[in-house]
Amino acid sequence: MTALSKAPLLARYAESLFWMARYLERVENLARVIDVTQTFESPGRPAQAWESVVRINADEALFRERYGLPQPDTVRRFYLLDVDNPTSIPASVAAARRNARTLRPLISTEMWRQMNEFHGWVAALTEEDVAPDRLSSLCTRIKEAVQLQTGITEGTFYRDQGWLFLELGRQIERADQTTRLLDIKYHLLLPSVADVGSALDLSQWHALLRAAAGYHAYRRVHPRGLTPASVADFLLLNGAFPRSTLLCIRRAEAMLDDLRHRYGLNVAGPAERLEEVRAGLEERSIERIIDVGLHEFLDWVQRMLIAASAEIGTAFFRDWRPAAGGA
Amino acid sequence: MSTELRARFDPSTLAPSAGVFDGYEPSPFFCELTSPRLGDGGALALIHRRLSALSLDDFRRRTAQAERDLFNLGITFTVYTEANAIDRILPFDPVPRVITAGEWRMLEAGVVQRVRALNLFLHDIYHGQKILQDGVVPAGLVLGNPNYRPEMQEFPVPFGTYVHICGIDIVRDEKGIFRVLEDNARTPSGVSYVIENRHAMLRAFPDLMQGIALRPVDGYGIKLLEALCDIAPQGVDDPQVVLLSPGIYNSAYFEHVFLAREMGVPLVEGADLVVENERVFMRTTRGLSPVHAIYRRIDDTFLDPTVFRPDSLLGVPGLVSAWRKGNVALANAVGTGVADDKAIYAYMPRIIRYYLSEEPILANVETLICREPEGLAATLANLERLVLKPVGESGGYGITIGPRASQAELEAARAKLIADPANWISQPMIGLSVAPTLTPDGLRPRHLDLRPYAVTGRETWVLPGGLSRVALKAGSLVVNSSQGGGSKDTWVLVQE
Numbered sequence: 001m002t003a004l005s006k007a008p009l010l011a012r013y014a015e016s017l018f019w020m021a022r023y024l025e026r027v028e029n030l031a032r033v034i035d036v037t038q039t040f041e042s043p044g045r046p047a048q049a050w051e052s053v054v055r056i057n058a059d060e061a062l063f064r065e066r067y068g069l070p071q072p073d074t075v076r077r078f079y080l081l082d083v084d085n086p087t088s089i090p091a092s093v094a095a096a097r098r099n100a101r102t103l104r105p106l107i108s109t110e111m112w113r114q115m116n117e118f119h120g121w122v123a124a125l126t127e128e129d130v131a132p133d134r135l136s137s138l139c140t141r142i143k144e145a146v147q148l149q150t151g152i153t154e155g156t157f158y159r160d161q162g163w164l165f166l167e168l169g170r171q172i173e174r175a176d177q178t179t180r181l182l183d184i185k186y187h188l189l190l191p192s193v194a195d196v197g198s199a200l201d202l203s204q205w206h207a208l209l210r211a212a213a214g215y216h217a218y219r220r221v222h223p224r225g226l227t228p229a230s231v232a233d234f235l236l237l238n239g240a241f242p243r244s245t246l247l248c249i250r251r252a253e254a255m256l257d258d259l260r261h262r263y264g265l266n267v268a269g270p271a272e273r274l275e276e277v278r279a280g281l282e283e284r285s286i287e288r289i290i291d292v293g294l295h296e297f298l299d300w301v302q303r304m305l306i307a308a309s310a311e312i313g314t315a316f317f318r319d320w321r322p323a324a325g326g327a
Numbered sequence: 328m329s330t331e332l333r334a335r336f337d338p339s340t341l342a343p344s345a346g347v348f349d350g351y352e353p354s355p356f357f358c359e360l361t362s363p364r365l366g367d368g369g370a371l372a373l374i375h376r377r378l379s380a381l382s383l384d385d386f387r388r389r390t391a392q393a394e395r396d397l398f399n400l401g402i403t404f405t406v407y408t409e410a411n412a413i414d415r416i417l418p419f420d421p422v423p424r425v426i427t428a429g430e431w432r433m434l435e436a437g438v439v440q441r442v443r444a445l446n447l448f449l450h451d452i453y454h455g456q457k458i459l460q461d462g463v464v465p466a467g468l469v470l471g472n473p474n475y476r477p478e479m480q481e482f483p484v485p486f487g488t489y490v491h492i493c494g495i496d497i498v499r500d501e502k503g504i505f506r507v508l509e510d511n512a513r514t515p516s517g518v519s520y521v522i523e524n525r526h527a528m529l530r531a532f533p534d535l536m537q538g539i540a541l542r543p544v545d546g547y548g549i550k551l552l553e554a555l556c557d558i559a560p561q562g563v564d565d566p567q568v569v570l571l572s573p574g575i576y577n578s579a580y581f582e583h584v585f586l587a588r589e590m591g592v593p594l595v596e597g598a599d600l601v602v603e604n605e606r607v608f609m610r611t612t613r614g615l616s617p618v619h620a621i622y623r624r625i626d627d628t629f630l631d632p633t634v635f636r637p638d639s640l641l642g643v644p645g646l647v648s649a650w651r652k653g654n655v656a657l658a659n660a661v662g663t664g665v666a667d668d669k670a671i672y673a674y675m676p677r678i679i680r681y682y683l684s685e686e687p688i689l690a691n692v693e694t695l696i697c698r699e700p701e702g703l704a705a706t707l708a709n710l711e712r713l714v715l716k717p718v719g720e721s722g723g724y725g726i727t728i729g730p731r732a733s734q735a736e737l738e739a740a741r742a743k744l745i746a747d748p749a750n751w752i753s754q755p756m757i758g759l760s761v762a763p764t765l766t767p768d769g770l771r772p773r774h775l776d777l778r779p780y781a782v783t784g785r786e787t788w789v790l791p792g793g794l795s796r797v798a799l800k801a802g803s804l805v806v807n808s809s810q811g812g813g814s815k816d817t818w819v820l821v822q823e
Contacts, residue, residue: 008567008611010593101401101575105587105594109400116401161612265613316612 009161009263013106015317017162020099021169023092028146029177030057030079030089033184035139036211038132040184040204050075056180057087072132080130080138083123089142093122108156111149118145161263168255168312175248176305179298181212182235185228186295205231212243232294233286245301246281249274252308269315273308277301347383348375348763353772357503357760359424364503366429368822370539374425377535378763378770386765390421393531402523404578404808417520418813419527422763423535424775424795431542431819434497434505434779435789437689440679442493442781445512445666447682449489453479453662463681464674465698468718472671474664476627478634482651484660485558486785491658492551492622493781494518494793497689499760506692506757508776510675512667513659514624517794517814518547518780519585524816540821542791548589550782550790551622555590557784558656559620566619568592569609571600573625573641583624590622597625602645607655620656621646627661670718673752692757698749706744706753713753715740730756759804762815764797774798776806777817792817 033053040049051070054063059078062085067074082088086095097119104112122142129138150170157163185208205228209215218226218234218241238244253274256267280300289297353361360375394416397403403414426434451458452469459466469475494515496508525544528536552568559566572583574596587594599609600618608615623630629639631647649655665671671678673694679687695702695713706713710729717725727740744751761772779793795815796806806812 008593008609008613008616010595010599011610011612012596012599013593014612098575101580104401104584105570112401113399117399120399165612259612263613318610 007160009165011317013103013162014165015313016099016102017106017165018169018312018317020096020103021166022173023096023099024146024149025170025173025177026087027089027092027096028143029174029181030087030092031139031142031146032211032213033181034076034079035136035143036181036184036207038135039207039211046072052184053079056183059085059087076130076135077127081125081127090122090125093119106162108152108158110152110156114145114149114152118149121145161259161265164255164258164263165316168252168259171248171252171255172305172309174243175245175252176302178212178235178243178245178248179301181208182232183295183298184208186298202226209234214241214243217241229286229290232290236289237281237286246278249278249281253278266315270308270311273304273311277304277308280304346379347381347386347770348379349769351763351770351772353761355501356758356772356774357499357501358772359499359760359762359775360422361763362503364427364430366823367425367427367820370820370822371425373539374423374535378422383769386421389531390419390765393421393527394419396530397523397527400523402519402581404581405576406578407576417808418799419524420764420773420797420799420813420815421528421532422765422770423528423816423818424762424777424797425818425820426777426792428820428823430505431791433688434777435791437505437507437687438493438495438779438781438789439787440683440685440688441495441507441510441675442490442783442787444675444679444682445490445493445510445663446488446783448671448678449660449663449666450484450487451682452665454481458678458681461681463677464671468670468674468698469665472665472668474627474662474668476662476665478647479660479662485656486783488558488783489660489663490666491554491558491660491783493783494778495689495781497777497779497793498692498757499777501758501760503760504690505777506690507672507675508692508757509669510667510672511778512663513626515778515780516579516582516624517778517796518790519582520814521780521790521792521794521817522547522589523585524814528816536818539818542819542821544790544792547780547782547790548586548591550788551586552590552592554782554784554788555620555622555656555658558658560653560656563619567609567617568620568622569595569600569618571595571597571621571623571625571643573597573629577624579624586622597639597641597643600643600646602643602649605645605649605652605654607643607646607649618655620658622658627664630657630661668718669716669752692754695753697744697751697753702753703744703748706751707741710737710741710744710753712755714756715744715751715753717750718752728756762795762797764799764813764815766799766801771801773801774804774806775815791819 037049037053047070050072053075054060054070063070063078067078078085079088081090083090083094085091097115100107100112100115153166185204205226206215209218209231212235214234218231221234222230234241234244236245239247241247253271256271256274259265260267360371364371397416397419403416406413406415448458458464459469490512492515494511494517496511497505498508499505522544555568556566568590569592570583570587572580572594574580577583583594593609595609601608601610601615607618609618625641628635629641631642631644632639633644634647647661650657672691673696676687676691679685695706697703697706706715713729715727715729727736729737732740759774759776762775763770764773775795775797777793777795780790782788795817796812797815798804798806799811799813803811
């Protein structure tokens with residue numbers, strides 16, 4: 001048994017670390033979703049693909065109020081340029097930076113510097129930068145900026161409790177985001193069941209895997225063929241793919257274990273929630289999940305993660321509020 | 328400078344070059360680079376030659392890069408307008424301000440002396456008040472001062488130290504004589520720029536200081552932490568020190584972060600702390616954890632809503648009573664603001680003589696005290712040549728600069744002075760020293776001051792050099808960052 005570390009961590013810092021990681025993960029995933037949506041856009045029904053982005057982020061009401069019916073250009077603007085949309089990429093980067101600013105006494109100078117530069121760049125994006133022909137490379141750059149931050153963090157951030165809270169936030173957000181990525185397909189396919197299994201449909205599942213950076217990993221498990229069920233199985237239940245929901249939840253549980261063993265924290269509340277959602281994933285086959293309803297299941301996972309997050313707040317952050325926004 | 332040192336210089340940097348110093352004319356002011364001084368070991372001439380060898384383009388390019396770095400590193404203060412929060416850097420001037428070893432010995436001794444006197448004065452006015460009874464300082468000036476805190480009476484502080492962190496603003500007159508302009512005994516800011524300016528200089532102008540030995544500036548965090556541990560409650564083995572900040576919206580937040588990092592202690596906000604049973608705790612992931620010493624960057628009146636302003640959300644209810652119980656140390660102590668008041672400043676030379684039986688090492692700017700008949704008479708007779716300052720105000724409010732005032736302004740000032748002489752002091756107008764400063768026209772003389780920082784726990788330590796603030800506008804005497812001031816790296820030479 002390792003001796004308990006003496007250095008205390010301010011509850012406010014722990015919460016800011018948790019949220020900074022969540023906002024960054026959100027930014028990376030939104031960039032992935034926008035990128036894949038452009039690929040989904042098929043002749044005749046471009047608006048539908050973009051509409052699904054609004055829906056999976058549960059932004060329908062705010063979007064309607066600001067822009068009316070979803071069109072490709074307004075959805076792009078809503079998520080890439082609109083700082084008044086709290087779920088937009090610039091708003092999330094700003095929120096991550098606000099947390100980083102609170103955390104400056106704790107995080108490395110290199111983390112702060114990159115965050116600052118990232119924020120400066122994103123805040124200065126213009127209509128021209130988000131034009132369709134530049135969109136894919138823009139999304140790549142956004143993704144890479146988050147990955148750069150992740151790498152700097154890995155290489156420079158001191159590994160005490162703070163690191164565990166950061167990882168906890170990252171894994172919970174990633175678990176959630178993968179369910180949302182999968183949900184796009186559900187939303188897209190719902191109105192046209194006839195397409196299921198068609199060439200168009202399969203190419204879209206391909207695109208989905210690529211958006212999650214999972215195509216090659218998927219191929220290692222399934223060298224031949226591609227079925228929607230096996231892709232959903234891979235993204236939700238694979239035990240080795242870094243963005244699979246099950247793996248992320250197991251990682252989050254490992255962070256809680258460390259917080260308990262090495263720092264003596266009482267993790268019972270959140271641990272129980274995470275165990276429940278993990279068991280829910282482990283004990284069901286993908287066939288069973290699809291039979292009962294993929295969308296409903298994803299919805300349940302999302303609600304459980306929100307509940308786990310609330311337990312984390314109660315257990316460690318007390319009455320603190322995040323620096324901006326919420327779950 | 329030794330011939331050995333000279334031999335090490337890259338010949339190309341010694342090549343004379345017309346250019347950046349063309350049209351540089353500091354007179355009638357004292358120039359911190361070109362006015363002749365003794366005991367610089369040849370460093371001033373060497374620095375001058377190296378600067379001359381740079382082209383204006385090179386200067387601009389390197390300075391722009393240095394300022395970009397400062398911005399990206401977030402070494403900024405935030406200006407809030409109605410709609411936006413804009414991050415600004417303190418403009419960085421790349422020409423260093425040089426202090427010789429001999430000058431620094433004198434400045435350091437003068438600062439130490441002044442801090443001793445300030446602490447003895449504070450101890451006295453919160454205890455026996457001998458200096459008031461002896462009539463050296465008028466009692467009304469102290470006891471009626473809004474920053475005098477009766478709550479502090481008869482309350483002992485460790486080592487008699489009230490002012491743990493002190494910043495003393497010093498200017499240099501036409502003859503090159505250093506004079507104290509102001510004491511900052513509450514929460515002086517700016518020390519982070521001293522260290523960051525040195526780092527910026529090392530990044531952008533490493534060739535300029537090559538082979539010139541400078542006193543290092545990076546020991547500040549360690550000394551500050553030592554002082555805070557010194558004053559922590561006795562019997563605590565490994566005291567938990569924290570820095571208490573008003574939070575990210577404070578314009579000095581960067582400095583709070585900087586100091587917390589340098590000391591390796593948590594930066595807390597009021598809501599992170601809680602007082603239970605007259606002990607201070609911070610809220611951590613594992614519950615409440617004890618705190619023993621607080622470097623607070625919050626004014627007295629916001630510190631504890633149960634004692635001072637009840638509407639303060641920045642402070643910690645019960646903090647002052649925990650402090651009075653001796654369960655936590657506070658730096659600076661409550662009630663130091665009375666000592667750095669303009670009215671008291673005028674008496675500082677007498678205060679130093681009274682407690683230390685020594686002559687002040689650092690002179691004040693000559694000050695006429697108008698509550699005294701001779702001072703009033705001399706002020707009235709010379710109003711058009713003097714700077715007239717109200718004693719209660721700060722930040723330059725209510726000042727009349729005689730040589731720059733209209734006849735009507737002078738008459739208005741005269742009327743106010745006669746109506747309430749005790750509210751005024753007057754000083755001659757000082758021609759502040761200048762240093763070469765990068766401007767669009769090349770290097771030009773600009774006025775500057777110096778703020779050394781002294782840290783006192785058991786004893787006093789002074790950070791070598793200090794913050795050199797420079798007025799970037801031609802002729803301006805205002806060095807404040809809020810009014811277009813910038814800053815320079817301050818070099819204290821090791822060799823004589």
